[in-house]
Amino acid sequence: MQRLAGRIILLWGWRRALVAFLAGALAVLGQAPYDFFAACFISFPVLVWLIDGATGDASDSLLRRLRPAFAVGWWFGFGYFLAGLWWIGSALLVEADSFAWALPFALIGIPFALAFFYGFAAMIARTMWTNDIGRIAALAFGFALTEWLRGFLFTGFPWNAIGYAAMPVPLLMQSISITGMVGMNALAVFVFALPALLAARRHLRLGAALFVLLIAAHVGFGFISLSAPETPAARSLDVRIVQPAVDLSEKWDASVRDRIFATLMGLSAEAPGPGRQKPQLILWPETSVPFLFTERPDALTALGDMLAPGQMLMAGVVREEGSGATTDSRYYNSVVAINDKGEIADAVDKVHLVPFGEYLPFADLLSRFGLEQLVAGPMNFAAGNERHAIMLPDGLRALPFICYEVIFPDLVEKGAKSAELIVNVTNDAWFGDTPGPYQHFRQAQIRAVENGLPLLRAANNGISAVVDPRGRIVDALAIDARGAIDVHLPISAQAVLSSGQRRINGMLIMLLFGMAALMLSVRQRLRAN
Template identity: 50%
Template structure:
C-alpha cells in the first residue's frame, strides 16, 4: 500500500487530473440505487494521497499551492457530480425538440459549477494540511462546512451530500437525528479518509482509532435508536392512508385535449379501488405532485367528479396547479400547490411550494434568458410563483401534515418550527421527468432522511415512483418501486419517534466543525514547530 500511495502522490499533469476525476466518479457508486459504501473509502483515500502530493510538491509560491489544492477538489467534485447527476439530462428529453441542445449544460455544466464547492473544500483543507491524522480532520471539517453552504447559496442544492453515501440502511441513518446530514457528512469524510493513514503511517494509530470509534458510535446509536421505546402516537384513532402511484407519462400530462381528462380519470379509478380483504377503507388518499393536469377550479365538474368517487368522510390530498388571477393587464400567477378536498368536493386546505426549482419551475433573470431564446422547462407563462411559507395541511380530525413538494425534501434547514406540530411529513413529487435512472432513488433516500431527522413518519406519493409509507426511523412500511402502477394502503398508527429539534442538531453540527478545525489547527501548528 505504501508503493501505491507514493505512486499516487507523485502523479502529475493529465494522469493526476484523470485520477482525481475517476476518484470522484467512483464515490458516486455509494449513492442509490447502488449504495456501494466501500467505493467512498477508495475515493477519499485517493483524494488524501492526491492532496499529499500537492502539499509536498515544490511550488513557486502560496498562490500556486492554493491553485493546486483547489483544482484537485474541483476535478474530484466534477467526477462525483457527473457520475451522480447525469440523469438530470433526461428531463430535457421529454421535449427533446426544444431542450435537447441543453443536454451538455445539464450533464456537464451543472456538475462543473457544483464542483466549485469541492474545490473550495480542498483549498480550505489545504490551508491546515499536515502530515498526520490532523489532515483528515481538516478535510472533514472543510467538506462538512462546504456541503452546508451548498444547501444555502444560490437558492441551495444539497443533492447527494457525501453523508447520504454512508446511510444505505436504517441502522446507518439514525445519526442524522442527532447531527443532521451535514454532521454525518463531517464524520463520514474523516472515517472514509482514514485508510490513507495505513500507507502514510504518520498519526495512523490515533487516527484509525478515532475512525473506528466514530464507526462504533454510528452503528451503536443506530442500534439504540431502533430499539428505543417510542413516544405515544399522534394518530388516535389510527389513520388509514392510500397513496396513488398512477405512472403517467409526462408527455401525456403536457398534451392538450381529451388525454388530460383521461389522466384525471385514471387517478380517480385508482382512488376508487376496493381495499384488500382485512384492510381498512382509506381515510386519506394522496395523489402525487401536479397530478391534476388542468386548473382544477377552472374546470367545470372536476370537483364534483372527485366528490362522486370519495366516500363519506374521505379526504383527497392532491398535487395541483393553483391559479390566481392577475391585476388588470397582468398575467395570472401559477403556484405548484396541494389541495385537501373533502367528500363534498370542497377544498378545505391548501398550501403552495415555497422553494421552486431554478430553470425547471422558474427562470432566474428571466428577461435575460428569454432574449437568448431560452425558456422554462415547465411551460407556464412567467413560470411558477413561490409560496410565502410552508403551511400545514390540517385534516378535519385535527391532525396535520407538514408538506414538502418535490425537491423541498432535500433541504433539512428549511423545516420550520411548524414541523413540531405535524403528525407526519407529506412529500409529493413527480420524478417521471427523469425516467428509470438513479434520480428517483436518490430523491427517495433524501426524503427518508428527513423522516429520521424529524422523527415523523413520511407519506410519499410519486407519480412514477418511488412512493412509500416510511416510519420515523426511515424504515419502509409499504412501498411501490419505480414504474409500478398501483396503490399503497397503509395505516398511520405508529408512534412518534423522539428526535433532536433542528436547532439542537445544528448546534451539534457546529460543535463537530469546531472540534475538527481545532484538531487540524493543532496538528498544523505541530508540523510547523517540527519543521522549524
C-alpha cells in the first residue's frame, strides 16, 4: 500500500489529472443504480494521495500554492459528474433536429461547472492538510461544505451528493434522520477516505477504531430503526398511482391528446385488484394532462364523471393564468387537486424551475442569439410563489414536489412538518432507461426517511412507487411499464428529530471535522517550528 501511495503521490502533469479523473468516475459506482459503494473506498484514498502530492512552491502566494490541490479536486469532480450525469444529454435527443447542437454543452458543460465545487473542496482541505488523520478530517469538511453550497448556489443542483453512496438500502438510510444530508456527506467522505491511512500508518489505530465505530453505528442504528415496532397508524389512505408511459414524441402532439387522456382515464377507472379498496386518491405524473383545462373544460366534466363520490385526483398539469385578449398568459408547471364534481379544489405550482429546461435565464438577452429553452415543452414556465400542502380525503395533508424539487432537502423539510405524506410527480421519460431515473428515485426515497413521512411517487415512465417512512418500497412500477398500483397506506409520522435539530446536527458534524483538522494542522506546524 505504501508503494502504491508513493507512486500516486509522485504523479505529475497529465498523469495526475488522468488518475484524478478516473478516481472520480469510479466513485459514481457508489450511486444508483449500481450501488457499489465499495468503489468509494478506492476513489477517496486515491484522492487523498493525489492531494498529498499537490504541493506548490513555498515561496509562492497562498493561492498559487493551493492551485495544484484545486486542479486535483477539479479533475476528480469532472470525472465524477461526467460519469454520473452523461444521461442528461438524452433529453436533447428527444427532439434531436432542434437540440442536438446543445449536446456537447450538456455532456461537458454541466460537469465542467460542477467540478469547480470539488476543486474548492480539495483547496479548502489543503489549507489544513497534515500527514496524519487530520487530512482525512479536512477532506470531509471541505466536501461537506461544498456539497452544502451546491444545494443553493446558482439556483442549486445537489444531485448525486457523495452521502447518497452510503445509503444504498433502507438499512443504511436510517442515519439520515439524525445527521441530515450535510452530516451524512461529511461522515461518508471521512469513512471512504480512511483507508488512505494504510499507506503512512500514522494514526492507523485511531483511524481503524473510527472506521469500525462509525460503520457499526450506521448499520446498528439502521437495524434498530427497522426492527422497532411501527407507530400505530391513526389513519390510512387507499391510493392508486397511474404510470401511463406516454411516448415523449407524442407528448405535445394535438392529434393524439385525446388518446393519451383516454389512457389515463382508463387506468384510473379500472376496478381495484383482489383484496383492494376503491382508491380515495388517484395520482397522475407531472404534466400528464396533455392540454390546458382552460381550452378543454369538457375534460374536467369527464373527470368528475369518472371519479366516484369521495375520490380525489392529483394530477400534474400545465396551468394557465391571465388568458385573454389584453393580457399575456403565464404558464405554471403545477399539481392540481380535482374533486368528484370535476372542480379544481386546489393547485400548487412548481417553485424551483429547471434552468434552460423550464425557463430560459436572461431570456431577453439570450433569445437575441436564437437560444430557447431546451426540453420541457412548448412554453416557458413561471415559478410559483409558495408551496402548501393539499388537503386530501379524511383531512390528510399531502405536500407536493414536482420533478427534481424533491432532491433539495431544505425544500422538503420546510413543508414536511405541516403534512402527513410527501407527493412527488415527475416525467423522467426525457432520460430513457439510463441511470438518471434511478438516481432521482433514490433521492426521493431518502427524503421520505429523512422526514419520517411516506412518499407517493408518480412518474410518466417510471419509477412510480409507494415508499414507507423508513424508505422501504411498498409497491412500484418498473421503468417503461404502463399500469397502475393500488396500495393501502397507513399514515403515521415517524420523524426521529425535527428538521431544525437535524440541520443543527449536520452543521455540527461538519464543523467538528473542520475543527479537528484545524487543530491537528496547527499542532503539526508548531512542531515543525
